[in-house]
Amino acid sequence: MIWFAWRQQRFQFVAATGLLTVYTALAFAARVDVEFATITQLFAGYLTVAVCMFWGAPLIARDFETGTHRLAWTQSVPRGRWLAGKLGVAAAGTLAAAGLLTALVTWVLPAGASDPGSWYHYESHGVVPLARVLFALTLGAALGALTRHTHIAMAVSVPLTGFVQLGGARSLREQVDLDYWALQCAEAGVYLAVAVALTAVTYLVVRRRS
Template identity: 55%
Template sequence: MSDLLWVAWRGQRAQAAALAALLLLYGAAAAVERLEPDLGGLTFQLAGLQAGAICLIWGAPLIAREFEAGTHKLAWTQSLSRGRWLAAVLAVAAAGALTATAVLAAVLTWVLPDAGGDPTYWPYYESHGLVPYARALLALALGVALGAVTRHTRIAMPLSLLLLGVGQLVGRALRGRSDLPFWPLQWTESAIYLLLALVLTGIAYLGIRHRA
């Protein structure tokens, strides 16, 4: 299995580097805000874009790119099943998405150790607790599923980003109507995101199971 994870990592290291570069830029912006606290929560606002970046850079091309280059014909005619191939590829991608989210959370804590104010105000709520991790996995699964079904990055990228944005707005609207406190709300929302991510993973698998 570890060899298979190496294969998956070899195929995704460019995505990992791109996301790392974005995080570095983000870190630079955060450093500026730490020196100049009057920037008014720039770091917070930018944090909301992380899921979109994961979806665009990592999720959407993951399978669509294999179809475009024809390399799925290489990957899927070795001795392992497509299910195992997908599991290995997704494991590496999920680890990357979660790591990026953890790094971002650490940067945020460093810039604004004491946020204060209302914890349910969206920039704070969406970048703290469990929700950013669950959302990162949902963004990844959404990109992967649309890439597997449409087989084109140029379709999967904008479409998944659009759906993710709509989902984010719907989430905010629903959250506003609920009167749950911070943690129960976080748990509920994260559970819904993870469930959706699982469904999307299933769709991705069905999308590649019988196709050549």
């Protein structure tokens, strides 16, 4: 299943590599000219939307559309193992991309180089970017399983991800009086809890699929 999931997700891995190449160029530019530093941090937030729309949404929906899920389920592969293989490979890829991106941004703006309380610094440093991409991946997968249509899942994923990232998380963050790392851990914990819940929803939908 790992090899099969990798074969299916090669395009996403290549696209993530290309995106990281662009971020690397921005990071080097920011080291030369500080004007690029804020741009680099702002672009870091787009990874969440890209993961949900282009990696999570097609993950399950595309198999339902093309009927390839039937091939896997009739080859002595339990549905849980099928889902675990696909989500596991995708999670490894998205976490690697988010980790490299966070490391790049941290290298551009080390501790003390900018205000940790600013939203663009907060959302591009620490553990929040890692937990957020897992949430985005599982949200896209759940939407794909529920709609069973790749394009519909991709279209719905954009406003939902934007609302959670820009509206819900940021507004709640402003109402909580915690220091930087305590707030990072709390928000990351919420993202991970929601990601587990979304994974459970996806599994239940897959189990009920005839």
